Amino acid sequence: MYIELCAADHVQDGFVYLARWDRADEATCQSALDAVDELIDPEAEPDTQTEDYTFILDLYDSKDDLVGNNKRNLPLQIAMRLAPDQVSQWLKERPDPDALALAGYEPPCLSGQPH
Numbered sequence: 265m266y267i268e269l270c271a272a273d274h275v276q277d278g279f280v281y282l283a284r285w286d287r288a289d290e291a292t293c294q295s296a297l298d299a300v301d302e303l304i305d306p307e308a309e310p311d312t313q314t315e316d317y318t319f320i321l322d323l324y325d326s327k328d329d330l331v332g333n334n335k336r337n338l339p340l341q342i343a344m345r346l347a348p349d350q351v352s353q354w355l356k357e358r359p360d361p362d363a364l365a366l367a368g369y370e371p372p373c374l375s376g377q378p379h
Contacts, residue, residue, distance in 0.1 A: 265293045265325055267378050268371060269338075269347050271354055272318045278361025281322075281371040282354055283347035285378045290331070293323050296378050297334040300346070304336045312337060319343040319351075321378060346378050 269283045287293045300321060310318045319338040325331050343351045350372065 265290055265323065265331075267293055267296060268322050268324065269343065269350070269378065270320050270322050271343075271351075272312065272320065273316070273358065273361055274312065274318070275316045276358070276361055278365075280354060280359065280361050280364055280369075282343075282350040283378075284371045284373045285376070286373060290323075290325075294332070297321055297323060297332070300338070300342065300378060301334050301336050303342055304339065306336075308339045308341075310337045310339055347374060 265287050267285045267287065268281045271280045271282055272278075273280065285296070287296070312318050319340070319342070321334045321338070322330055323332040338346075340351075
């Protein structure tokens with residue numbers, strides 16, 4: 265199982281995975297997602313309908329199948345806390361999501377917990 269930080273670029277209509285955390289089991293992953301959700305003040309949660317981009321954490325199984333995600337969109341401050349270098353670089357470049365996918369881009373695997 266693993267968790268990936270995803271930037272949803274609403275302007276370019278695509279998704280870019282910025283960072284990955286490998287975990288052994290679903291319970292550990294879900295606990296990490298829940299911990300991040302608890303950090304998000306409902307007033308600060310970005311709106312996917314009005315923001316140029318939003319962030320979310322996706323949960324994948326060992327077969328690379330999406331099995332879930334956290335319940336709330338991450339504010340920029342939380343995304344920066346989780347993966348500061350990767351989020352900063354993405355914001356600076358805002359690459360075309362389709363071009364990255366075609367190039368076979370894989371996000372870096374970070375140590376620690378995503379929270």
